[in-house]
Amino acid sequence: MKRFIFILIAFVGFSVISQQSDFNTIDFKKADSISELYNHTALKNLPVLAHNLTFHLDSDVEKFRAIYKWVCLNIEGDYGFYLKTTRKRKKLKNDSLAFTNWNKSLQKKVFKQLVENQKTICSGYAYLIKELAALSGVACEIVNGYSRSPSSQIGTLGVANHSWNAVKLNNKWYLVDATLASGYFNVNENKFIKIYNDGYFLAEPEQFSKSHFPLDSKWLLLDEAIDSNQFVNGPMVYGSSFKYGVVPVYPNTLKIEVFKEGTIPFQLKILKDINLNDVQLSVSNGITKEAVQNDDFTFVDGILKLNYSFKTRGHYDFHVLIDDEVVVSYAVRVLKGDKQGKLVVLNNEK
16 A cells, blocks of 8 residues: 655645635625526526526626526536547547537437436536526637546647636636536446536636646637647646636646755645645655655745755655645656755656
């Protein structure tokens, strides 16, 4: 059994102040309560559902919030269907005609499963969000592309495997992902676990780009677009990263090389209020286990800087956690070097 090194960071007890949202003056309690009022409503009549969810709301962002929240709380992910479609996509990835024909037939199955059982895959979530938004006069688009996880889009770009939405509010486009916000599938229990993650609602484009890469780069919504190589080789982020508003800034690659005794200045952008007492570091080499305190950090202008020195050669999994949930991960290789070896080598290929 693997054992782990755990480094617990002891921070001064204060909260990090989040960045201001474009809608920081909007109270979503009314929109959320309306969405809850219509829980378990059937999907037989979308115009009526859209009307009920939005009629008593004034702004487009509140209307969209009610729609989005309703979809997240009432639609269940269909993991079995997801596995079948993933296997089929891989099988047909080199046959564009066959893929197109199959994809057309797939949409009918997705819609039927969605309406009859309120279960679907990512394209069904994105479709329903778009349709309800359109019926409410809110501009919304489906974005197709790649979703990155510890089991996909690592090092090389695989098959497009995800869909999400872009919504236009106050003449500006924003990104949402109802699929990942609605919950997750527990493989051990073979069931979908409904647990809402608000971090995917109008998420910052920079954060979104760490785990989502659209087929059409315009939907990155970034001033400086990233390419697929940057995407597949970036640090690993998770749903908890969105939950706590944590964006890795430096290093900007998953795999890192550093000389023994070298220090890596990890930098994280913090978008939400967090208590720094809840931040931890976990370093695993599969051999040893220890707990130490570390106060080598600074927090300036929304950037949390954590310095860590590797004393022993080897390969390590380096994780940043908040409240015991992993938010960012790196793979570190520590090389033999002299005591002055402070150089960090970022490597996208190994």
